[in-house]
Amino acid sequence: MTVRRGTCPGLADPMPTGDGLLARLAVARPIPLDIFGSLCAAARTHGNGIVEITSRGSVQVRGLTSKSAPNFAASVAALEVADPTGGRVLASPLAGLDPYEIFDVTSMADRLRDFLLDSRLAATLAPKVSVVVDGGGVLHLDAVPCDIRLRAESTGSAIQFEFMITNEVTLGTMAPEHAIKAATELLHAIAAHGPEARARDLPHPADFGRQPRAGGETARSPVQPIGTHPLRDGSVALGIGLPFGHSDSETLQRIVEQTQRAGAAAVRPAAGRVLLLIGLPPARASELAVKAERLGFITNPDDPRRRVVACSGAPACAAAEIPTRALAPAVAAAARPETRLIHVSGCAKGCAHPGAGDVTVVGIGGRCGIVPNGRAQDAPIEFVTTEDLPGYFAQRAAMRETAHG
Ligand code: SF4
Incomplete structure (x- = not known):
């Protein structure tokens, strides 16, 4: 099975950053090892060799130039790994392989990708409009933000899909065929609302044939992708x-x-x-x-580095005020073990984590602003230098230990 041909938007239109152009590609299915090896070689030949995997599972290649970026795009096109919808449809990463999945969503996801390409909506919807097609299993996608969520449920002998707008409005449960049809109608409606529209902007979700009911999602254990499955x-x-x-x-x-x-x-x-x-x-x-x-x-899974989210920061990003990734290992090592999330952000934009962290460190004027229980955009309560940042976290951890005996 191959990925349908087409130009992935993140390859055709790479983003300028502090270390050159950044190309992003989403993948729709497992990549054979030799192909992935060739992708890495292309990242080194055409870029600076840094390869990232994002919170959504996309691949980013950095350090491309205006001359090398088209060559990188051509190399990736020849490898046929990139999802030409640019990751607008996310399916369970072990779809069809996971013995615990409720439903193999591979073909549903492919049909939605084909629809987005054939209707040209893949090119006209707002860049972040996306659909999650979640077949359940050990790597379910509950934590991945999206506009439309189709979530498999086993109801006796039948498989149904919970149909949700973002994570907030459940429009009902329906058979796989109906879920695809409803998703395509909703995508058309989002597009009709304008080039910047998201599903949350639609005024009347009930118009899509179901009565909204408040947050019907059943809580599942958080996904732990590190380890053996x-x-x-x-x-x-x-x-x-x-x-x-x-x-x-x-x-x-x-x-x-x-x-x-x-x-x-x-x-x-x-x-x-x-x-x-x-x-x-x-x-x-x-x-x-x-x-x-x-x-x-x-x-x-308990590695302290998993608790720290850091954007590319300085010198990779031109907007960065602090070297986030150089600071992150020392912050991870020094922070209290019970801290769930520390966000180290190079500037107030907060690219790596739009939400609140237990602590957010934000680069402002070359120093580290400390925002407890807040986002990169929130006002820091104090500032420390980059040199003092690991010591700041170590001191907080020691104070906490003393306070709790
Ligand atoms: S948060 Fe700021 S410094 Fe970090 S990647 Fe985004 S723009 Fe660059």
Whole structure:
């Protein structure tokens, strides 16, 4: 099965950043190891070799130039890995492989992608309009923001899909066919509302044939993509995290080689800044995890680096006031273990995490503004220098320990 041909918008129109142009591509299914190796080589040949996996599971390649970016796009097009809708449809990353999934949503997601391309809505909707098609299982997509969410439910002998606008309004449950039809109608309606419109801007969601009912979503355990996940065919997938969402093409190629030697078939970038190594013999997974850890990847879900989110920061981003990724490891090591989320943001834009963190560190005027329980846009209560930032977190942790005996 191949991805339908077309130009991924994030490749055709790369974004200027502090270290050159940034190209983003979404993938729709597992990538064979040799193809992923070629993608890494292209990132090194045409860019600066830095490769990122985003919170939504997209791949970003940095350091392209206006001359090299078209060559990179052509290389990626030849590899046929990029989703030509630019990630507008997100499906479960182990769809069709996960023994715990409720429904294999692969073909539903493909039909929605085809619809977006055929209707040309993929090119005209606001850039962030997206549909999540969630078949359930160990890597469900409840935490991934979207405009339209189709969530599989098993109701006795039948599979139904809960149809939601964002995570807030449930329009009802329906059979897969009806869910696709309702999603396409809703996408048309969003487009008719203007080029900047999102699903939340629609005035009357009930017009789509169902009565809204408040937040009908049943809470599921948060996803933990790091670690070993059994697959239907008896093999396993190993999820490894990219520290603060980034790595480099050479390190990625080395893990590809190790993965190949361990007998796996493919990789799949996944939500949560994770790379899934797919199709391993179960007996080889722990050995590969040790090798991944030696290469700097995160293999333990409790690794403190998982609690820190950092944007690219200085020098990669021209707007950055502080070197976020240089600061992030020391912050992770010094922070209290019970801190759930520290956001280190190079400036008040807060690209890496739009919501509130337990603590947000925001670069302002070359110093670190401290925002407890807030966002990068909120006013800091105090400032520390970049040199003093790890000490600040260590001191807070020590004070807390003293206070609690
Ligand atoms: S938050 Fe600011 S510094 Fe960080 S990537 Fe976004 S614009 Fe750049």
